[in-house]
Amino acid sequence: MLTSFLLRGLAVGTVVATAFGSPAAAQDVIKIGAPLPLTGPLAPEGLKQKRGYDLWAETANAKGGIKADGKTYTVEIVYTDYASNTPRAVQAAERLITEDKVNFLFAPFGSGATKAASAISEKYQIPMLAASASSAEIFNQGFKYIFSTLTGNETVSVPIAKLVAAKNKDIKRVAVLARNDLFPLAVAQEFEKAVKAEGMEVVASERYAIGTMDHSAAITQMRAARPDWFYASGYINDLILIRKQMADLGLRAPIITLIAGPAYAEFAKTVGPLAENVTSMSWWHPAVRYKGKDVFGSTEAFNAAWEKKYGGEADYIDASATADGAVLQLAIEAAGTIDPVKVRDALAALDVETFYGRVKFSSGGQIQTLQPPIFQLVDGKPVLLWPDALKAGDLKFMPK
Structure with a gap:
């Protein structure tokens, strides 16, 4: 055959x-x-x-x-x-x-x-x-x-905003770093709308150009904003670089969410211990x-x-x-x-x-029948946090 x-x-x-x-x-x-x-x-x-x-x-x-x-x-x-x-x-x-x-x-x-x-x-x-x-x-x-x-991008934004808001009322200040490209920018904008709907404040919102290798200026600015939640969107090579430079420059937050690189096993393998407790959402698991x-x-x-x-x-x-x-x-x-x-x-x-x-499919051609799960990396492996039917652990917060 x-x-x-x-x-x-x-x-x-x-x-x-x-x-x-x-x-x-x-x-x-x-x-x-x-x-x-x-x-x-x-x-x-x-x-x-x-x-x-x-x-x-x-x-x-x-x-x-x-x-x-x-x-x-x-x-x-x-x-x-x-x-x-x-x-x-x-x-x-x-x-x-x-x-x-x-x-x-x-x-x-x-x-x-x-x-x-x-x-x-x-x-x-x-x-x-x-x-x-x-x-x-x-x-x-x-x-x-x-x-x-x-x-749609809202399906990987609204659920995680609701989960974090329900688990920790002290998460109020959010910093967002987005690749200036159609998907990463659109999903970051949906995320900003979702966290604002939960009563949180976006204290920093920055864009980075395609191919950016040095994120130090944006990360330094966000560190000064003292976020409770750091969110970055992009592709796997972008997010590996951002996570490493966050560590180098001392940007910490109780919640770190990256979309969508942590869904790939290569992310945790590459960043090692820096992957611990990073959260994300994935369209399928x-x-x-x-x-x-x-x-x-x-x-x-x-x-x-x-x-x-x-x-x-x-x-x-x-x-x-x-x-x-x-x-x-x-x-x-x-x-x-x-x-x-x-x-x-x-x-x-x-x-x-x-x-x-x-x-x-919707009339425009997009699937409308899936429920993307939320997960957190623990010991290099994804632990599902939501929906309840797939839940395998509880959300963990990082020291600020």
């Missing part, structure tokens, strides 16, 4: 093709384009999405492929590396449609690049599934061909338990497949990327065809249980 991928390197204008298994030429193939940041500062996140897509494609092909149009299709994913450069992500998405003739798209990493590429999927009427896009700006454009398996109609069938089966292929546990990006493939497969099979317009309509109509949870 075929399981293959093509990797095209845009950064230097070269094309590298890699395949494993038998050639696809004589078979009916569904081609899915996946522009990803496989090099550059966002490569850790891009590689996570790729792992999820690969696991789904291998699983779908091993179980007989996708049935539609009276045929059985195998899955081929065509990858392009846009080198963590959003304009190149847009160019890559268009090339995948016009030159590689893909049937469907998986979105680039993050809300910013996904929003930019959504104009391409809309232009060509090609459904695009996003594994790492949560910002409302994507889904209020009136577009019909973008679908995301992450809930392997402790959830769902029975589904997708190719995996249950959360337990997905977890086992992930551990067998990669070792360890999947994080929310890993799972969301895998879910994108599983959801696309369900939509194709429901439509009975690979016609992109009919598959788009099937995606819009989905209301189905999967290993990832219940999947139902």
Whole structure:
């Protein structure tokens, strides 16, 4: 059974093709384009999405492929590396449609690049599934061909604000440091609204440019503001750097929340003891338990497949990327065809249980049926604090 991928390197204008298994030429193939940041500062996140897509494609092909149009299709994913450069992500998405003739798209990493590429999927009427896009700006454009398996930024802001307010009435002063990029800025703004709604005061709110390596000025200013709660948004390399520089410059707070790097095991491994008691929220966690109609069938089966292929546990990006493939497969099979317009309509109509949870999209294309958990890192491992059905520990505060 075929399981293959093509990797095209845009950064230097070269094309590298890699395949494993038998050639696809004589078979009916569904081609899915996946522009990803496989090099550059966002490569850790891009590689996570790729792992999820690969696991789904291998699983779908091993179980007989996708049935539609009276045929059985195998899955081929065509990858392009846009080198963590959003304009190149847009160019890559268009090339995948016009030159590689893909049937469907998986979105680039993050809300910013996904929003930019959504104009391409809309232009060509090609459904695009996003594994790492949560910002409302994507889904209020009136577009019909973008679908995301992450809930909105308010769902990773309001619950943690309510939990902290309920646990400690002395948490009043909040400092916020946000990467000046679509998702990190949008989620920080939702967080500020959430803490203000709980009667807290935002005593410092700073932005840092993409690629910033020295946060000393912002951290020093925030230390002077004496926050009870420090919050930073960004991607894993940003947040590793910020956490280390906080320690170097003596910025402490009873609560330190970072979105979304601590959801990845690499964060705790890299910062070591500085990860202790850091809080965060994640759109998904392997402790959830769902029975589904997708190719995996249950959360337990997905977890086992992930551990067998990669070792360890999947994080929310890993799972969301895998879910994108599983959801696309369900939509194709429901439509009975690979016609992109009919598959788009099937995606819009989905209301189905999967290993990832219940999947139902809003009119704008964003999943609206998940409850992201709150967790705290203890001894390098995430301990779930909320929702109550998954709770494994109580919130701990740090010395100020």
